[in-house]
Amino acid sequence: MLLFFVMLIIVAAALERWSLFHGMDGVTHRHFPDRPLVDPEEPFHLVTQVKNASRRFVPFVRLRENVPLELIFSDDIFAGLAADGRSNAFSSTLYLMPRQLWQRELEVKLPRRGRYFFRGCSMQGGDFLGLSETVIYQPAQEEIIVAPAPAGDPNLPQLLGGFLGDRSVNRFIMEDPVLTLGFRDYTGREPMKSISWPQSARAGRLMVKNYDHTLELTATVLLSAQTEKTDPLRLQKLEQCFSLARSVCETLEKKHIPYRFLSNIVTAGAVSHWSNVGEGLGSAHLSSILEGLGRATYDYVRPFSFTLARAARTAQQGRTHILILPNRSPALEREIRLLEQRTGTQALVLTPALPEEKEADS
Secondary structure, eight states, X not given: OHHHHHHHHHHHHHHHHHHHHHTTTTEEEEEEEXXXXXXXXXXXXXXXXXXXXXXXXXXXXXXXXXXXXXXXXXXXXXXXXXXXXXXXXXXXXXXXXXXXEEEEEEEEEOOSSEEEEEOOEEEEEEOTTSSOEEEEEEOOOEEEEEOOOOXXXXXXXXXXXXXXXXXHHHHHHHSOTTXXXXXXXXXXXXXXXXXXXXXXXXXXXXXXXXXXXXXXXXEEEXXXXXXXXXXXXXXXXXXXXXXXXXXXXXXXXXXXXXXXXXEOEEESSSOGGGGEEEEEOSHHHHHHHHHXXXXXXXXXXXXXXXXXXXXXXXXXXXXXXXXXXXXXXXXXXXXXXXXXXXXXXXXXXXXXXXXXXXXXXX
């Protein structure tokens, strides 16, 4: 009997020693948002996956997941754990059967525009005798982009509708709306109705009709981040500009007007091409612009006059230009006049009207 107890103690000690160093072997963690792009206050799901790749039972795992400080949980059980202003991690416990993949989805939301990260997790696993814990950290950098909210100006739809309506009427009065100049390669941004199937069959690739500029109303949206650093309302004005840009692009989408997007804003992350989004239409085209607006910082690459000059160099007669500026500076008037001369149309200039400014005007 004594020998049996001695052997039992030796086996338990060996298992305890092994579990101290290998108790979490084969256990991996991942958490990520179920969508890459959302709106402010729009619910999405935070997916957590914990996998036990080993053939043994893991009786205890404690997760401490790192999440954005601003994250808001819909479930009351987790409410306040990550959004209390003091912590950016929350804990949960579970056990894992052999070869098990454990998954959980929590409904969450983020309150404002920006770029947010989910930066991995620390996992604690109990030893064989439950006397101590093994801690491992699995780093990660899953991100989600929150686009700006639409502009809250109730007069904006009427203003854009009138401006674009005037351009559309002038287009058909001045020129023949069925003139086709030729064909060009399909880029994926053009509507399907523009594809020439006979020409595509002859060329062996998708080709679209290249219309005269008066056939189809086209637009260029230009967004500036150039403001005075000393302006106390600078950040509020830029946020309003981002919202205005979103509303303008969504209006163009609803009216099926192809548009190009130009900006001088510095964006965070791998979207360096965002300063010049080619002409197009559709959900993918709009999403690429909304992602850039969500990543936008409050800095600019170069003065906005360079962006205006770039637009003027490629401007065609009849093309509509919509400028979104934090402030209408007299220094830009020359470039705006040159742009209007090149296109033969008047540009629409939009600037944010903050509550403080409205009260001052009244």
